[in-house]
Amino acid sequence: MSFWEYYSAVTQPNLSPADQQRLDDLYERMRALSPRNVGYPCNQDFDFSELFRFLQFSANNVGDPFHSTNYRLNTMEFEREVLTDFARFTRAPADEWWGYVTSGGTEGNMYGLYVARELYPEGICYFSEDTHYSVAKVLRLQHTRNIMLKSQPDGQMDYADLRETLRIHRDVPPIIFANIGTTMKGAVDDLAQIRAILDDLAIANAYIHADAALSGMILPFVDAPQPWNFADGADSISISGHKMLGAPVPCGVVLARKAHVDRIARSIEYIGALDTTIAGSRSAFSPLLLWHRLRTLGDAGLRHMVQTCLGNAEYAVQQFRAHGIEAWRHPNSVTVVFPKPPPSMMEKWTIAPRKNIGHLIVMPHVTRDILDAFVADFAAALQTVNRKPSS
Ligand SMILES: Cc1ncc(COP(=O)(O)O)c(C=O)c1O
Numbered sequence: 387m388s389f390w391e392y393y394s395a396v397t398q399p400n401l402s403p404a405d406q407q408r409l410d411d412l413y414e415r416m417r418a419l420s421p422r423n424v425g426y427p428c429n430q431d432f433d434f435s436e437l438f439r440f441l442q443f444s445a446n447n448v449g450d451p452f453h454s455t456n457y458r459l460n461t462m463e464f465e466r467e468v469l470t471d472f473a474r475f476t477r478a479p480a481d482e483w484w485g486y487v488t489s490g491g492t493e494g495n496m497y498g499l500y501v502a503r504e505l506y507p508e509g510i511c512y513f514s515e516d517t518h519y520s521v522a523k524v525l526r527l528q529h530t531r532n533i534m535l536k537s538q539p540d541g542q543m544d545y546a547d548l549r550e551t552l553r554i555h556r557d558v559p560p561i562i563f564a565n566i567g568t569t570m571k572g573a574v575d576d577l578a579q580i581r582a583i584l585d586d587l588a589i590a591n592a593y594i595h596a597d598a599a600l601s602g603m604i605l606p607f608v609d610a611p612q613p614w615n616f617a618d619g620a621d622s623i624s625i626s627g628h629k630m631l632g633a634p635v636p637c638g639v640v641l642a643r644k645a646h647v648d649r650i651a652r653s654i655e656y657i658g659a660l661d662t663t664i665a666g667s668r669s670a671f672s673p674l675l676l677w678h679r680l681r682t683l684g685d686a687g688l689r690h691m692v693q694t695c696l697g698n699a700e701y702a703v704q705q706f707r708a709h710g711i712e713a714w715r716h717p718n719s720v721t722v723v724f725p726k727p728p729p730s731m732m733e734k735w736t737i738a739p740r741k742n743i744g745h746l747i748v749m750p751h752v753t754r755d756i757l758d759a760f761v762a763d764f765a766a767a768l769q770t771v772n773r774k775p776s777s
Pocket residue numbers: 489490491492493518520565567568569597599600626627636637638
């Protein structure tokens with residue numbers, strides 16, 4: 387036995403057999419659930435075994451990834467490469483962007499709204515009824531005035547309501563929170579229309595944050611994307627890493643125009659880094675996960691993955707309709723919307739219903755076999771419900 391093995395044996399206590407069994411049970415439960423996870427936008431189709439060895443280090447990407455830090459056990463070099471790829475995907479202006487790997491889409495949205503609030507302390511944030519629930523909380527946390535706009539039935543922001551509300555508050559800089567793929571319906575708020583309304587009302591001081599949690603890794607890989615990125619007028623963009631790209635832990639990327647970020651950077655001596663990020667200690671592992679996905683798939687692989695999912699989403703719509711179930715989806719969206727399924731479906735499948743609708747998110751692990759099984763179960767459940775005598 388080497389010294390290290392001996393040292394580990396005496397200092398690293400083993401789990402009791404009962405605790406070991408609990409872990410084994412949890413593993414089996416997660417393994418069985420994973421393929422049926424069809425209602426949430428989490429890609430389950432990845433292999434990171436090459437990276438397992440990095441879990442032996444207490445690595446940390448504390449601070450700004452573009453500056454040095456005293457904590458040298460970090461992966462910032464890889465983080466910067468990930469960010470450079472995302473800057474390309476989002477058509478960020480060359481050398482005029484900044485960003486970091488976040489703990490997920492929520493932190494990225496928080497960052498965008500924080501930058502906006504620092505630029506326009508008196509600003510009012512506008513977001514639609516279909517915006518992710520976490521945004522109202524972020525706005526409360528930072529005391530940003532805000533107004534919820536009406537949504538159209540398809541989930542896009544109601545542009546007439548935006549125009550009218552902006553007109554009433556023309557003296558206050560607007561912070562527009564645009565959904566680039568809403569949670570329930572996959573709707574994309576049209577940045578070109580939003581910019582046109584601002585121009586029409588002669589509002590020069592405005593900020594647009596794009597919440598591209600899921601669609602930020604879809605729209606760069608389609609032929610005719612809706613206007614959504616920096617070239618279309620966004621000031622900051624947040625994208626989740628564990629959604630379309632796929633990761634075993636929540637993570638994401640946020641990017642913003644550099645001129646905005648420079649206004650809020652502060653230097654902190656203790657970590658020897660610029661305190662530009664929301665979190666202090668940040669995962670050094672998630673940049674590796676994102677980097678590994680980007681390098682193993684490459685642009686061609688990413689396009690293939692996205693196009694396969696879009697094709698399968700269209701297949702699902704057709705299968706639903708063939709069974710008499712009224713399903714639909716937006717262009718460039720993997721979110722298939724249908725009437726709220728009967729309760730028996732919820733027991734077998736992990737789906738997220740809201741009000742009178744449900745949805746499938748056709749991620750890479752959701753194959754046509756899984757879609758066939760889902761639609762067949764749905765049709766059978768509807769028949770059972772319809773057969774029940776009314777009391
Ligand atoms: C549109 C949208 N924005 C933000 C989020 C939050 O992202 P995260 O779960 O990565 O924090 C989600 C999550 O589903 C979402 O759908």
